[in-house]
Amino acid sequence: MTEQPRRIHRALLSVSDKTGLVDFARELARHGVELVSTGGTRAALVEAGLAVRDVADLTGFPEMMDGRLKTLHPKVHGGLLAIRDDAAHAAAMVEHGIAPIDLLVVNLYPFEATVAKGADFATCIENIDIGGPAMVRAAAKNHADVAVVVDAGDYAAVLAEMAAQGGATTLALRRRLAAKAYGRTAAYDAAISSWFADTLEDGAPGWQALGGRLIEALRYGENPHQVAAFYRTPEVRPGVATARQVQGKQLSYNNINDTDAAYECVAEFDPKRTAACAIIKHANPCGVAEGETLGEAYRKALLCDQDSAFGGIVALNRTLDVEAARLITGIFTEVIIAPDATEEAIAIVRAKKNLRLMLAGGLPDPRGRGVTLRSVSGGFVVQSRDNIVADDLDLKVMTKRAPTEAELVDLRFAFRVAKHVKSNAVVYARDRMTVGIGAGQMSRVDSATIAVRKAEAAARFAELPEPLTKGSVVASDAFYPFPDALLVSIRAGATAVIQPGGSIRDEEVIKAADDHGVAMVFTGVRHFRH
Numbered sequence: 001m002t003e004q005p006r007r008i009h010r011a012l013l014s015v016s017d018k019t020g021l022v023d024f025a026r027e028l029a030r031h032g033v034e035l036v037s038t039g040g041t042r043a044a045l046v047e048a049g050l051a052v053r054d055v056a057d058l059t060g061f062p063e064m065m066d067g068r069l070k071t072l073h074p075k076v077h078g079g080l081l082a083i084r085d086d087a088a089h090a091a092a093m094v095e096h097g098i099a100p101i102d103l104l105v106v107n108l109y110p111f112e113a114t115v116a117k118g119a120d121f122a123t124c125i126e127n128i129d130i131g132g133p134a135m136v137r138a139a140a141k142n143h144a145d146v147a148v149v150v151d152a153g154d155y156a157a158v159l160a161e162m163a164a165q166g167g168a169t170t171l172a173l174r175r176r177l178a179a180k181a182y183g184r185t186a187a188y189d190a191a192i193s194s195w196f197a198d199t200l201e202d203g204a205p206g207w208q209a210l211g212g213r214l215i216e217a218l219r220y221g222e223n224p225h226q227v228a229a230f231y232r233t234p235e236v237r238p239g240v241a242t243a244r245q246v247q248g249k250q251l252s253y254n255n256i257n258d259t260d261a262a263y264e265c266v267a268e269f270d271p272k273r274t275a276a277c278a279i280i281k282h283a284n285p286c287g288v289a290e291g292e293t294l295g296e297a298y299r300k301a302l303l304c305d306q307d308s309a310f311g312g313i314v315a316l317n318r319t320l321d322v323e324a325a326r327l328i329t330g331i332f333t334e335v336i337i338a339p340d341a342t343e344e345a346i347a348i349v350r351a352k353k354n355l356r357l358m359l360a361g362g363l364p365d366p367r368g369r370g371v372t373l374r375s376v377s378g379g380f381v382v383q384s385r386d387n388i389v390a391d392d393l394d395l396k397v398m399t400k401r402a403p404t405e406a407e408l409v410d411l412r413f414a415f416r417v418a419k420h421v422k423s424n425a426v427v428y429a430r431d432r433m434t435v436g437i438g439a440g441q442m443s444r445v446d447s448a449t450i451a452v453r454k455a456e457a458a459a460r461f462a463e464l465p466e467p468l469t470k471g472s473v474v475a476s477d478a479f480y481p482f483p484d485a486l487l488v489s490i491r492a493g494a495t496a497v498i499q500p501g502g503s504i505r506d507e508e509v510i511k512a513a514d515d516h517g518v519a520m521v522f523t524g525v526r527h528f529r530h
Helices: 021-030 039-047 055-059 074-081 087-096 111-116 121-126 131-141 152-164 171-199 253-266 294-304 322-328 343-350 405-418 444-462 484-491 506-515
Strands: 010-015 034-037 103-107 147-149 213-217 229-232 244-247 275-281 284-291 312-316 333-338 356-359 371-376 379-384 426-429 434-438 473-476 496-499 519-522
Touching: 010 021, 010 039, 010 074, 010 131, 021 034, 021 039, 021 152, 034 039, 034 055, 055 074, 074 087, 074 131, 103 131, 111 121, 111 171, 131 147, 131 171, 147 152, 147 171, 152 171, 244 343, 253 275, 253 284, 253 312, 253 333, 275 294, 284 294, 284 405, 284 434, 294 312, 294 322, 294 434, 294 444, 322 333, 322 343, 405 426, 405 434, 405 473, 405 496, 405 519, 426 444, 426 484, 434 444, 444 484, 473 484, 484 506, 506 519
Parallel strands: 010 034, 010 103, 103 147, 312 333, 333 356, 473 496, 496 519
Antiparallel strands: 213 229, 244 356, 275 284, 275 312, 371 379, 426 434, 426 473
């Protein structure tokens, strides 16, 4: 494989996204490059006044079948795949009249965008590119001789090398472009296979592919010695991956994970019904609340655990306004994420130059379908998203006393939050705000106890006469295997309980609730979150 730069004499251009195309092609022509193109790409270049050869002239074969067949031809693939320094390859090119193609510029049919628009099955199928990926893979394989561009963002790099190398490209650049090209075709095929699996409602396809486009390389991962990067998948779900960063320093790996957890949590609260705020630390809620305004919701959420909220992530379910912006910027906060923000609120946040403000443009649908993934040694596990919503649950009263209407409101609130707390999760709530959260413990008793201690500390900090767990309700993400954790909550002042049920000792747990006059409802749904 030669290290010598390869001069570009002929380029084949076939793109769906024509951003920057004309300027790029004009510069290629200035370097004496012959332009060959197809369909709409050729029309755009001809309209710009450039001399362009139709690919049908190159192949001697007309485009047909509504454009499905135009570049799948030996004179195209031979021009891309021929090894220039191989005598047999060179002889075959001469014998069959195959002209070399030194640069391939292709971006693929917009399959992902078509799916995202909700197009019907037939339209999605027609937007599966065949000739494009075939050419890209051929050119990338033969990168010793051919440069391949699949991203308009690389036009400048190619032109810069041509200017420096007398119209040629270096092997180093061609290798980088080839690697990117294979990444693009792999992600493209992954999007297609995932769409098919989703369409067929196949939760365990024989081959599972994952692809994404780089958003940015990160400074480091969870720790400074780890390398990390952030990618966007074709899934259309408002959140940290789609949000516009208005200001603040670059998000870290941990910021991204925490911001995602915060926004998914706050999305459980319908903004048409109530304002809501979720404060997250290390992927766990440390305060969640509803309010008449975002400011009220934030104040209530902060009351739950102000110590942990320091340096946390704040997620809002409505447009960030002046009142909320002033309150949130009153303590050190890493990230604010909201659907939108007023200009006045943005100006307030701007005074904190390192505070990241992310505007997602909407809320993710908590009922929406999708998958979540996690890596394990030698593989990964995939599951459907936990899209059960507390408001949709048919609660079953299990105790002699049924919960009051006020308790029911708080029970649904608490279970909604418990869905987003690491297991074992115990959440105390009162007046539509969390007043104690126990997360990620090996024992449910420990989670219940830690939440009480947090509530006691919060009461001391706020100079309250007693912890807000007095008169609260409590949610457990999974069943109580024994009455012990429940008794911790009852002693802390909880008057009603929501849990999935399903333990072999349910009757013992129900009896303990009855013995203390506590109401208990079963959901029949578990919300483990590991």
